Amino acid sequence: MSTKAKLELDPAVIRTARSLARKAGSPVVKIAKTHTTVSVERAVLRLAGLSGADHEGVPWVNHLVDAVRGEVGLELGVTTPVFDALRRGEAADLLTLAQKSAAGSVSFHLPQGREAHAAQSLALRSVKPGIARIDKNRATRDRLIKRHGDPKQRPWIYLIVATGDIYEDIPQAQTAAREGADIIAVIRSTGQSLLDFVPEGATREGYAGTYATQENFRLMRAALDDVSKELGRYIRLVNYASGLCMPEIAALAGLERLDMMLNDSMYGILFRDINPIRTFVDQRFSRQIHARAGIIINTGEDNYLTTADAVDAAHTVTVSQLMNEYFAKEAGLQDWQLGLGHAFEISPEIPDSFRMELAQALLARQLFPKAPLKWMPPTKHMTGDVFRGYLLDGFFNLAGAMTSQDILLVGMMTEAVVTPFLSDRDLALQNVRYVLNAAGGLAEDFHPPRDGFIQSRARQVLSEAVDLLEKIVNDKGEPGSVPLLQAISDGTFGLMKRPADAGKGLDGVVKCAPGYDNPASTLLEAGTGK
Amino acid sequence: MNTRDTGSKILPDIIRPYGDTTGDGMVQVSFTLPIPHDKRAEGAALQLAAKMGLAPALLVHAKAMGSDFTFFIVYGSVSHLVDLREVVVIEREFAMLSAKDVNAAIKKRLRRKLVVVGACIGNDAHTVGIDAILNIKGFAGEKGLEYYSEIRVVNCGAQVQVPELVARARAEKADAVLVSQVVTQKDRHIHNTMTMSAAFREAYPAGKVPLLIVGGPRFEQGSEDALGVDRIFGKGTTPGEVASYLVHAMTQAGTQTGTEAMTNTKEQS
Numbered sequence: 060m061s062t063k064a065k066l067e068l069d070p071a072v073i074r075t076a077r078s079l080a081r082k083a084g085s086p087v088v089k090i091a092k093t094h095t096t097v098s099v100e101r102a103v104l105r106l107a108g109l110s111g112a113d114h115e116g117v118p119w120v121n122h123l124v125d126a127v128r129g130e131v132g133l134e135l136g137v138t139t140p141v142f143d144a145l146r147r148g149e150a151a152d153l154l155t156l157a158q159k160s161a162a163g164s165v166s167f168h169l170p171q172g173r174e175a176h177a178a179q180s181l182a183l184r185s186v187k188p189g190i191a192r193i194d195k196n197r198a199t200r201d202r203l204i205k206r207h208g209d210p211k212q213r214p215w216i217y218l219i220v221a222t223g224d225i226y227e228d229i230p231q232a233q234t235a236a237r238e239g240a241d242i243i244a245v246i247r248s249t250g251q252s253l254l255d256f257v258p259e260g261a262t263r264e265g266y267a268g269t270y271a272t273q274e275n276f277r278l279m280r281a282a283l284d285d286v287s288k289e290l291g292r293y294i295r296l297v298n299y300a301s302g303l304c305m306p307e308i309a310a311l312a313g314l315e316r317l318d319m320m321l322n323d324s325m326y327g328i329l330f331r332d333i334n335p336i337r338t339f340v341d342q343r344f345s346r347q348i349h350a351r352a353g354i355i356i357n358t359g360e361d362n363y364l365t366t367a368d369a370v371d372a373a374h375t376v377t378v379s380q381l382m383n384e385y386f387a388k389e390a391g392l393q394d395w396q397l398g399l400g401h402a403f404e405i406s407p408e409i410p411d412s413f414r415m416e417l418a419q420a421l422l423a424r425q426l427f428p429k430a431p432l433k434w435m436p437p438t439k440h441m442t443g444d445v446f447r448g449y450l451l452d453g454f455f456n457l458a459g460a461m462t463s464q465d466i467l468l469v470g471m472m473t474e475a476v477v478t479p480f481l482s483d484r485d486l487a488l489q490n491v492r493y494v495l496n497a498a499g500g501l502a503e504d505f506h507p508p509r510d511g512f513i514q515s516r517a518r519q520v521l522s523e524a525v526d527l528l529e530k531i532v533n534d535k536g537e538p539g540s541v542p543l544l545q546a547i548s549d550g551t552f553g554l555m556k557r558p559a560d561a562g563k564g565l566d567g568v569v570k571c572a573p574g575y576d577n578p579a580s581t582l583l584e585a586g587t588g589k
Numbered sequence: 590m591n592t593r594d595t596g597s598k599i600l601p602d603i604i605r606p607y608g609d610t611t612g613d614g615m616v617q618v619s620f621t622l623p624i625p626h627d628k629r630a631e632g633a634a635l636q637l638a639a640k641m642g643l644a645p646a647l648l649v650h651a652k653a654m655g656s657d658f659t660f661f662i663v664y665g666s667v668s669h670l671v672d673l674r675e676v677v678v679i680e681r682e683f684a685m686l687s688a689k690d691v692n693a694a695i696k697k698r699l700r701r702k703l704v705v706v707g708a709c710i711g712n713d714a715h716t717v718g719i720d721a722i723l724n725i726k727g728f729a730g731e732k733g734l735e736y737y738s739e740i741r742v743v744n745c746g747a748q749v750q751v752p753e754l755v756a757r758a759r760a761e762k763a764d765a766v767l768v769s770q771v772v773t774q775k776d777r778h779i780h781n782t783m784t785m786s787a788a789f790r791e792a793y794p795a796g797k798v799p800l801l802i803v804g805g806p807r808f809e810q811g812s813e814d815a816l817g818v819d820r821i822f823g824k825g826t827t828p829g830e831v832a833s834y835l836v837h838a839m840t841q842a843g844t845q846t847g848t849e850a851m852t853n854t855k856e857q858s
Contacts (some may be wrong), residue, residue: 234655237655238654249717249721250716250717250720252718253716257735266717329725330725330726331724331726332724332744365732438730439730474730475822480621481621481654481658482619482620482621482654482658482660485654485660486650486660555725555735563746
């Protein structure tokens, strides 16, 4: 990377920042390792091949997990009692067992000794094909990238499609790819993050987005495979592993060969009021799957800047990037899989706003030299004046080119006005193409002078980030409390106070008992697919 | 020509758009037609421009977008006249305020945080609406009420029973209660809302009932009195509108029963 010494940051400060992030994160990882959630357990059943839903749309995995939890609890994991029931001949297969359990005609036990061992080894054997399918998908992706090729330019061009109807999304996504998009994100229906189940089947009705379902994933991936072949360029597909069903959606993404997933460590807590423990447990498991599946995660630091001021709160973005990095690596993700996020959200009314954007973007570039950084366009200061918005997006694209960003979410001049018109998307892509064509190589020439405005600003943000991390690590509540959770509960991030014992999905969190078994985790932790 | 006086400047009643000369009527429009780009497409664009009242129309830009669509930019003089005397302005009964102004108004008037309790009542599990208004994530690019530093939000979530909601509102000393109703089968939303408002009137002394606000896509606008609530919000309502209304309602209560409101504040603090 040619950005090497551009900012002349003190390596000792960077090391301190990382070690503070580790210090803040590791007690949370300990909690994640000793808890499970209903959604983690449902994800394991999905990996074991259980899918489908009853006539009211309630998935069988929900029925089975609820039945087991009601009868014997989830403290030892769902699979041991489930596969014990299969061994005892309660049903011929998982689906029948789930159906019978929904009718209340199965009795679950907690097997002991040899019986427990036998149930666990059957569970492990049953989950293996699911993990094998994830491995196979990863190999297929590698093969297709080799055959069709990666985009010729960096940053990769990321476009959003969202009609609510998967059959409308497909031609729109294919058109976008033909117009130059390298990555297609299908935005989810509003409110899906708060559903405690994953809807089933191909869906044609969504609100401001399309539901994430296994069938929708499959349909879109197949359509993009067709267009990849046509264009001679592998088109990547993105969805959202967030909300109450994060682990299940991660599993479905692995099973259907999605390529990138939005997966932030704290977004759900802060912006959706999802219980912090639930989030961290779900996140760790989903990131283990992403690691295995070769999926690139995208983190959501842009959100901090939509609520807080992008100048005053710039360091919270850096802190969140460091936390996301720590949690991601702990879960097995590698540098090339960390699509850490940041955004162009400084008010254009402020003097030197563009210079500050450059400082922030270079800071991220230099702190995470090997990560495919995701650069997100202005939203907060898009007013409805589409002409001015088009210029702002041009400056955003220019900052992306000058600071060697990797994934560029294309800004729409109609942001905050309407769902983008076909022509808005076309104009936005022209904007990107012009800037990359005219100034794509500018990163090579752009060296902010020593101790100039940009270098100083970047150093200031980094040192504020270190201060905040120090504050978090030293945030002592009651004895035994976890500093990061305490900080979240005190409203340190994004102004929101989120206590660890409140929030949505709390009742789906279970503390693991000695002897807890999760065959998917066993396989995922045993080693990566590669 | 008839004219009208708006303050210091005299405005004519009849006006036309302004390009670079008074009365030139010049406008600029852009649109897409679902046909490939060729001579016929350009003719089609000019035909549309003529039907929109642009004469003469100047096609300044035409560009193919893929094989099936063409994008056009047209400049032209629009033949229509605007009669300012016929312009009817429908005003909201309250002014839209920024988050900063909302916070400042609450601070000034209440000298404490405004407490909002929200819920989906009955069997309704659709929290999309209430979450869009309350959660910091917000809706349509606007942050939810949680974002306002002077508003304390208690979101009770879905399927809250009416007595539970009343109890919570009392315990939290709610200034306003927001209820969302999406499910409308067999007029459930109406039934639930009336049950809710009746319960609040029963539980609170007269004049002390918190502001009752109901939102949902199928409420009839203007049926507040029939439902026993203070305000109905429909589809597409943003958090900013609700916050602005809260300030408006608070101010009105203040002017009508000023002393009483002040006493209340003192008792609560």
